[in-house]
Amino acid sequence: MKQYEATWPEVGALDRDTVVLIPTGSIEQHGHHLPLGTDSILATAVAEEVEKAIPDKVLLTPTVWLGASGHHLPFSGSLSASFEGYDSVLRSIILSLAAHDFYRFYIVNAHGGNTEPNAVTLRKLRMENPNLQLGSIGYFHFIDQSVFDATLEGKRKGIRHACEAETSLMLHVRPDLVRKDKVKDDGLEPQPAVPGMVWHFDEVTTDGSLGEATRATAAKGETLFNAAVSGIVEAVSGLHAGVQLVETEY
Amino acid sequence: MKQYEATWPEVGALDRDTVVLIPTGSIEQHGHHLPLGTDSILATAVAEEVEKAIPDKVLLTPTVWLGASGHHLPFSGSLSASFEGYDSVLRSIILSLAAHDFYRFYIVNAHGGNTEPNAVTLRKLRMENPNLQLGSIGYFHFIDQSVFDATLEGKRKGIRHACEAETSLMLHVRPDLVRKDKVKDDGLEPQPAVPGMVWHFDEVTTDGSLGEATRATAAKGETLFNAAVSGIVEAVSGLHAGVQLVETEY
Amino acid sequence: MKQYEATWPEVGALDRDTVVLIPTGSIEQHGHHLPLGTDSILATAVAEEVEKAIPDKVLLTPTVWLGASGHHLPFSGSLSASFEGYDSVLRSIILSLAAHDFYRFYIVNAHGGNTEPNAVTLRKLRMENPNLQLGSIGYFHFIDQSVFDATLEGKRKGIRHACEAETSLMLHVRPDLVRKDKVKDDGLEPQPAVPGMVWHFDEVTTDGSLGEATRATAAKGETLFNAAVSGIVEAVSGLHAGVQLVETEY
Amino acid sequence: MKQYEATWPEVGALDRDTVVLIPTGSIEQHGHHLPLGTDSILATAVAEEVEKAIPDKVLLTPTVWLGASGHHLPFSGSLSASFEGYDSVLRSIILSLAAHDFYRFYIVNAHGGNTEPNAVTLRKLRMENPNLQLGSIGYFHFIDQSVFDATLEGKRKGIRHACEAETSLMLHVRPDLVRKDKVKDDGLEPQPAVPGMVWHFDEVTTDGSLGEATRATAAKGETLFNAAVSGIVEAVSGLHAGVQLVETEY
């Protein structure tokens, strides 16, 4: 069920084992060829497809489109939540619905910069509310490395930023928003000498994208999209069925 | 220009006199007949119509759909931001774009519960950044009382909650989301003896709506919608042209 | 009962249906003719008169004299609370007395800039403590428009800032503090083209006051003062008697 | 000059070497015989006497009457600021006036529970604004031990709480507010075995006061009051003249 379009008695009638699905994205620069809303558009598209597949197991919230994007702020039109504000938005969504007795929440994230903030917020919430079941993961996590390897032609077999994979996904989901005449490869990379450093995108790219966007196709995007959706459908179904802990077989 | 769909170089190329238009709504109960997203849907519809009318004067952000709705929380599926979190979201949007040299921001609000928080946030921001031009107002403010009087048939000549006016607006904008078989009149009211008390909606209504929704029609909605849009177009054009202060004629 | 002068056993002996009355004002510029403490002086005077009229129904706290006055800060001697600090003061007063089982709180405000902050604080507190009865309103709300119309001679029939009405009130309450040789009319006003903008007082006035102060008289002040007091006495008595909710007669 | 009664141009005309004097008190239980406002009443009386003695050297703010009084909360009618809120009030007063170029601030405190919060706030402010000159001290600090010894007859030669000294001061300043028929000695004390423990007043007294109040007289109060006032006049005059640092003579 889509929360946005539902009435309160309809939500009130839901089974409380229902998994609340929360898409998180961003409004941030994606080079010259993809729109600022790219992450939010992809998060929404993936999550809506999941809701369509298993509507009885899911209450889908609107997409949290204001992400933690400080590393993109040097580029015009990019927005960044403060970490405290981002935390507060997630917390309010979850605690509002927990007050209505929902207890399973799963964040589907489309923006790398939200990964750590999502984790910190859920860890805080679980410490305060141990009865909640809380998870967060990138949609790209559900695309197996073998799928990336088989699908992508460029050097980087995974998701970077406005890259071959992400541009392909947009060509599949919202081709009208891809500026096809502006697509180009971009991206400096720090030498591996010092791992763990914090970089901003104006330091490591020329125009904001990171990867071989020129290799993107809608067909590749469809493959990746379907892999992500079916992975999330399986995960959410598992959560809905009840997570099992088993003794590891040492 | 719609920020969501624009690329960063396109935003970068905008004249900085452009007015940033920020729609604010809510996800909260609207009785048995209107969806939880009503306020956000109306804020978005009005603001997109404004952007369509004067695209060169406006940079339209996505709709802030998480409002200050604590007085609706007793009803399932309603969300409420904390006041601090709500403040932080608006602040992040405005300060991110102010860092790109935009300085005119105008909030178009569709949820009464956001009125005071919007004002508090803008007052704080202006104190810290006196060079910014900041405004906030409900779209319903732009519907003249004479229009309400001429259009509405029920007793209340104005906007309440899921009432004749709001239901009419939804019948105009998203008739597919109005549960026509669930429309009913509702609403207790405190006696006028003690003005200024804080009430929750489960204290003053039976099912969450406040007003004579049964009198709603799409035609009334269209009239109100057009009045709001043209009022905002005028206000934003005035802000774009440069606000004038004149000595009052005492 | 005045809290300031009472002992703890005297407060301890009060009926818990007693209404806690909290006056809120400011220390902010009021032009060349009224003192910085004007709003606090008027809030105190009105509230003390109410306490004198119905001493058994009221526990009167000291006046919160540090208001939200950022829009007056450009003028020397003006103070402004941060919104967080202002919130914290009201919250501490109410929660301290709620711990002693008082549950009815009514703020009588004399400074327009406190209106939104008062509302936000009470909404927060009520969400957290639904058993509390919380209200806030300007003393000027209780002066009926017909009284303003019959009393004031200038163009503005209502309260502005250091204006005909407010100066009259001070001439009634503390004539020794009115600098009669400095009284003058002042006040620019923004054109109505853009409603909802945040203005600072150095942008819209020459010397800090807004209105036709030269028309002020002590007699007008007495009329307005008495109207405000009797309105609050009625409201507080209503709250003390128990607020009734009645089904509206649609 | 008293800020409360001054107009903004009058404050604006002050020499910026003027010392801003800020009295801090509390609203908290003072046994059966003294009013809740005792500390605020004494802080105000002392500070106003100082202002009267050296009006050209002082800008006197209103009294901060909401103190840090958590250890008195078990007694009805006592209020306590949160430490954050208390900090915010002092910070707002000082920073508002610092924006008008005042730079010398001196807190005269009448409530022991404010001692540490005052110090913490001033340390924070000085770190952020090293150009400010900031001090805080209890009015009782200025009463020399020899004066206490010569004046008080009871065992405790100093200020406790609603004790011989404080009751004497109230008999001098506001005798109408002393419930003379309720005066009694009170006060348990922890054994000296464990210094530094945090105690609440319901743990160490029977009725809220700590000391030999029955020995109080107005004459003793006058002696103590005058000693405090002349000490503060000297200190403020020293600050006004410019504090000197001299090499210590080891």
Added chain:
Amino acid sequence: MKQYEATWPEVGALDRDTVVLIPTGSIEQHGHHLPLGTDSILATAVAEEVEKAIPDKVLLTPTVWLGASGHHLPFSGSLSASFEGYDSVLRSIILSLAAHDFYRFYIVNAHGGNTEPNAVTLRKLRMENPNLQLGSIGYFHFIDQSVFDATLEGKRKGIRHACEAETSLMLHVRPDLVRKDKVKDDGLEPQPAVPGMVWHFDEVTTDGSLGEATRATAAKGETLFNAAVSGIVEAVSGLHAGVQLVETEY
């Protein structure tokens, strides 16, 4: 140089290209056989060895021993910082030294629960202070997978919690603190069906450790320890030499 033992003129004389090295650990349960301080002990040991190897390139701060350990709190003696407090400690260390013109900071972490908080804090700091060079990484990151594979005999080739690797490290560093008679294997694991869920250690282990601790030896610990130290020495030396960004060779 070790900050703890240095005087201020010695720190003052350092080249500002010096890398400030900040070890982060925890006080949290490590099963029946390892002490609560395990992570802090290992972080300290590794960092001190690095300082010994390249003393001229490093200013070593004391170890931040209070980590983000909410998932261990059910076990007695475990401490957890709030995320806000943890952030504040790192921020204060870095900003204090940045005020002395140091600009290179590298966190060496020994507790998995600090990974996300370290990242969030550094991202915040870098946004506010783009001139700082900030990095954070686990010491275990520097142990190549091939070294884990060649060294560990158990099923898990990496670091878990009080496991084969961590117990081996403690047998190398502080064998006196390993309770050898209490060493046992432990650890439930969630099925892979739902990735990204937040778990607490009482939900996934019997006694608090996770892995095959019975396979631990001091010799394995030495191998792992040396690998970590030499990796960090190389990284810090790289940072000291100046990080290079190079165009990637697509």
Added chain:
Amino acid sequence: MKQYEATWPEVGALDRDTVVLIPTGSIEQHGHHLPLGTDSILATAVAEEVEKAIPDKVLLTPTVWLGASGHHLPFSGSLSASFEGYDSVLRSIILSLAAHDFYRFYIVNAHGGNTEPNAVTLRKLRMENPNLQLGSIGYFHFIDQSVFDATLEGKRKGIRHACEAETSLMLHVRPDLVRKDKVKDDGLEPQPAVPGMVWHFDEVTTDGSLGEATRATAAKGETLFNAAVSGIVEAVSGLHAGVQLVETEY
């Protein structure tokens, strides 16, 4: 028992009457002759000696080495916690262990700048958790004035900063860390005209120390150290035995 070296089952087995002992120090300049860690080193040494004397009555936490030292920040290598961060660290330690049912906490402080923050934090915690027994005091408090008088030769009979007493203590505890060739007397002092002013150490000293360090000897340090330790042993034993309140004998 030392928390750092204990396992969780060992802490779990402790009697809950055990006193949790928390040493607090700083990393701040101590002139040219003492290391930055002086306060933390002394706090640790004293507390460990106490733990050694009465191990069954004490659970000793690691030393909080990041103190409130803003007044020392002008000197290189000094660190200062924010007051909020310092509060958060103490709060997390105490609340984590309170969750394991410990209820007696005693802070042994070695840094004057922590005195007020320690008090504020414990007052807050006690208000929220009246069942906790909370105390905080400087180790120097336990050195009787008579001991100072008999031991010290310089003019100042007490603890200042890197002075005769503190340097003596370091010569006793960690003589290897005293730069004996750099010892000198230092220290300007404000005239007594204005008590209560906030000073920074670069304003009142030449090189950061305050007192007659040249008179320091290890023998004096041993005397002071032993006095402090035996005072704390007595206080903690008293707390362990149960604090008694007795009616004072007026």
